[in-house]
Amino acid sequence: MKNYQIETENLDVYYQNHNALEKVTIKIPARKLTVIIGPSGCGKTTLLKSFNRLLEIQDGVKILGKILVDGENILNRKASEIPDIRKKMGLISQKPYPLPMSIYENVAYGLRIHHKKKAEELKNIVQHCLQEVGLWNEVKDRLHDSASKLSVGQQQRLCLARAIAVQPEVLLCDEPTSALDPVSAQQIEKLLLKLKSEYTVVLVTHTLRQAKRLADYVIFLYMGKVVEQGSADEVFNNPKTTEMKAYLDGEIS
Amino acid sequence: MELLNKRTIEENIFKILMIASVCIVLGSLIVIFGLVIVNGASSLTLEMITQTPTPSLPGSPPGGGILNAIVGSLLLALPATGFASLIAIGIALFLQADFLHPAVSNTIRFMLDVLWGIPSIIYGIFCLMIMIYIGMSSSLIVGIIALTMLEIPIITRSMDESIKMVPIGLREGSYSLGSTKFETAVRVVRRQAFPGILAGILLGFGRGIGDAASILFTAGFSNHIPTSIFDSTAALPTMIYNLYSTPLGQSKAFAAAFILLMIVLIVSVLSRLLTRRFKKHIIK
Numbered sequence A: 001m002k003n004y005q006i007e008t009e010n011l012d013v014y015y016q017n018h019n020a021l022e023k024v025t026i027k028i029p030a031r032k033l034t035v036i037i038g039p040s041g042c043g044k045t046t047l048l049k050s051f052n053r054l055l056e057i058q059d060g061v062k063i064l065g066k067i068l069v070d071g072e073n074i075l076n077r078k079a080s081e082i083p084d085i086r087k088k089m090g091l092i093s094q095k096p097y098p099l100p101m102s103i104y105e106n107v108a109y110g111l112r113i114h115h116k117k118k119a120e121e122l123k124n125i126v127q128h129c130l131q132e133v134g135l136w137n138e139v140k141d142r143l144h145d146s147a148s149k150l151s152v153g154q155q156q157r158l159c160l161a162r163a164i165a166v167q168p169e170v171l172l173c174d175e176p177t178s179a180l181d182p183v184s185a186q187q188i189e190k191l192l193l194k195l196k197s198e199y200t201v202v203l204v205t206h207t208l209r210q211a212k213r214l215a216d217y218v219i220f221l222y223m224g225k226v227v228e229q230g231s232a233d234e235v236f237n238n239p240k241t242t243e244m245k246a247y248l249d250g251e252i253s
Numbered sequence B: 001m002e003l004l005n006k007r008t009i010e011e012n013i014f015k016i017l018m019i020a021s022v023c024i025v026l027g028s029l030i031v032i033f034g035l036v037i038v039n040g041a042s043s044l045t046l047e048m049i050t051q052t053p054t055p056s057l058p059g060s061p062p063g064g065g066i067l068n069a070i071v072g073s074l075l076l077a078l079p080a081t082g083f084a085s086l087i088a089i090g091i092a093l094f095l096q097a098d099f100l101h102p103a104v105s106n107t108i109r110f111m112l113d114v115l116w117g118i119p120s121i122i123y124g125i126f127c128l129m130i131m132i133y134i135g136m137s138s139s140l141i142v143g144i145i146a147l148t149m150l151e152i153p154i155i156t157r158s159m160d161e162s163i164k165m166v167p168i169g170l171r172e173g174s175y176s177l178g179s180t181k182f183e184t185a186v187r188v189v190r191r192q193a194f195p196g197i198l199a200g201i202l203l204g205f206g207r208g209i210g211d212a213a214s215i216l217f218t219a220g221f222s223n224h225i226p227t228s229i230f231d232s233t234a235a236l237p238t239m240i241y242n243l244y245s246t247p248l249g250q251s252k253a254f255a256a257a258f259i260l261l262m263i264v265l266i267v268s269v270l271s272r273l274l275t276r277r278f279k280k281h282i283i284k
Helices: A044-050 A079-087 A103-113 A119-132 A152-165 A182-195 A208-214 A232-237 A242-248 B002-043 B046-050 B067-094 B102-117 B120-133 B140-164 B168-176 B181-192 B194-210 B236-244 B250-279
Strands: A004-015 A018-029 A033-037 A061-069 A089-092 A170-174 A200-204 A217-222 A225-231
Touching: A004 A044, A004 A200, A018 A044, A018 A200, A018 A217, A018 A225, A033 A044, A033 A208, A044 A170, A044 A200, A079 A089, A079 B168, A089 A152, A089 B168, A103 A119, A103 A152, A103 B181, A119 A152, A152 A170, A152 A182, A152 B168, A170 A182, A182 A200, A182 A208, A208 A232, A217 A232, A217 A242, A225 A232, A225 A242, B002 B250, B046 B067, B046 B250, B067 B140, B067 B181, B067 B194, B067 B236, B067 B250, B102 B140, B120 B140, B140 B194, B168 B181, B181 B194, B194 B236, B194 B250, B236 B250
Parallel strands: A033 A200, A033 A217, A089 A170, A170 A200
Antiparallel strands: A004 A018, A004 A061, A217 A225
């Protein structure tokens, strides 16, 4: 049953009258790294942000169809339950946005709002999360400095630490390396490969090479529609559709 | 070559225009300060800020100081700014797209802008009517209410603008950790927008402490320091008006104006220092 963590059935997303996603039906396997690829403007980010109902903070968005998380349609959940849905899914955005507080408080924030923990326990979790993302040694002496003083690469890892602190089941990553230098990008990629044993990772990327390096499972979107999906091996080595072939050959990007 | 010259000339003209604009603004500031100091210098004594007005003989300048007006101004503007800020931050956070449909919030914004543009004498008369209707007389409390109403649209709109500047990614980050809208607004957005929020409060305070028309009827005038919120009280703007229209009172009026300028200046500097303390966590 738990083979697929997220599924959508005939998902349609409209921005005002623009149909951004059309009849999207996909399955995202649990504890695997699923990559969503496709040319820019094809709806990758829209799809990603629909999973934790983050699209709805924008205006004029209409969502039709079903999004099943652990078999339950989250579009039927009440507005008051949305924070719980989101807590299950950490989000790593394109450009890291640390919260306007100290490094320590950034990681502790999620724990604090979910009314957890005594000071000692909090400290241990923060340390653990920062160690998970390989940031602990770099920041342990300046935990109370502002997070905005970190480099962009460090900020992105801080956002990752912040996300895993609330113990999500899924990590939604929206082109998490596109704003980073090559070394930081590589660090993030390594982390994602490590984290997929514990979390279901969904990665949106526009670089095919990154997708090939990381993917277990691939979803290819084109003009708001799913053109092809399957295991990485299948999709990359044996594309069935002409669009997928063209994309792999670099003819559409 | 000729084209290049034309562009250089254009560039220079605009440079001169910009420098001229800066000079006009800075120049007025210097002239105002200079005028106030030169004209008020002879009355700028310690007595001015430590004593209330004393009766004087006909033919001699008004006696005593303006302590009653200084205290009155602070007693009017500080609580008014406090109340207005509390109400304004509520409205400003609520106006964001997270809570209200943009069509609704834009209508409210428009109304606030209209309120901002209403001359302060209208607020004064409005409060006067209500005051008479409920059988009160001009007093500190009615003055505070009038100033609060005057300041709300100013503070709300400038807070609103600074909250709108908070990047959407920051809010998404907070939401994706499972925060509610309220937690995001209060713990994340408020922190990020804090310098702008403070600037809004300061703008409101500056307007409130300097406004004469709204408190003319509502706070009234008195030569004594108010001892209860139902006493009428003088304030610096009304005091300046009173002194200036008294024979031989002009020099004291300028001294009072100088004190008013200094209060606004001190509050500005203090809030700048305060902002710097909170600025360190701001995400650019």
